Amino acid sequence: xxxxxxxxxxxxxxxxxxxxxxxxxxxxxxxxxxPPYRSAYELLLDFGRVFAPRATPPAESTEPGxxxxxxxxxxDRSDSAVVVEGLAIRAGTxxxxxxxxxxxxxxxxxxxxxxxxxxxxxxxFANAFRRRCQQTTxxxxxxxxxxxxxxxxxxxxxxxxxxxxxxx
Numbered sequence: 478x479x480x481x482x483x484x485x486x487x488x489x490x491x492x493x494x495x496x497x498x499x500x501x502x503x504x505x506x507x508x509x510x511x512p513p514y515r516s517a518y519e520l521l522l523d524f525g526r527v528f529a530p531r532a533t534p535p536a537e538s539t540e541p542g543x544x545x546x547x548x549x550x551x552x553d554r555s556d557s558a559v560v561v562e563g564l565a566i567r568a569g570t571x572x573x574x575x576x577x578x579x580x581x582x583x584x585x586x587x588x589x590x591x592x593x594x595x596x597x598x599x600x601x602f603a604n605a606f607r608r609r610c611q612q613t614t615x616x617x618x619x620x621x622x623x624x625x626x627x628x629x630x631x632x633x634x635x636x637x638x639x640x641x642x643x644x645x
Contacts, residue, residue, distance in 0.1 A: 481645065484566055484596035485527050489645050491574045492521050492564060492598060514629040517620050521563050521598060524633050526642025528561060528579070528586035528597040544590040545578040545617040551589040552604055557582045559639040560607050562620040563599025567591055576621050584643045601639040 481489070499516035514520050539547035548560045558580040565577040565586075579588040579597060586597045602610075602619055616622040 487572050488596045488598045517625050524600045525598045527645050528581050530594045531585050539589050547589045548578040548580050551580045559601050561599035561601045565594050566596040568593040568595050601641050603639045606637040
């Protein structure tokens with residue numbers, strides 16, 4: 478993507494830094510033949526997409542701190558939105574990325590939890606795959622729960638990704 482905002486560049490730089498730090502920690506304790514991915518941050522760098530914040534967030538009444546559930550509920554009521562999990566930056570947080578989930582259509586973030594997101598980098602999970610994982614594991618999140626272990630070990634299956642967002 479040629480036209481990244483400063484906030485998006487900052488978010489991608491942070492993701493590289495987090496992946497490197499997690500890789501050093503994991504390498505110290507991992508078996509010789511470890512998984513292809515050492516952290517969710519490495520998955521984000523390989524499969525993540527950038528999403529532009531919507532000028533007017535969707536009108537929602539959602540529970541703070543429950544972003545994955547909020548996004549899942551929104552996507553399940555929508556005809557076209559999918560859940561995206563990754564890192565995002567809110568206005569007024571001095572550029573600190575936060576693990577977050579939102580919905581998206583195309584390259585636009587539809588965030589039912591935040592009204593002040595300024596940069597989004599995440600993996601858009603196909604709704605059928607997301608629902609299957611949530612039902613199988615009992616976890617809302619695929620990326621920020623123990624569910625990620627399968628994705629780290631096996632990678633992300635082709636049918637798991639929605640073809641939306643912009644490659645950074």
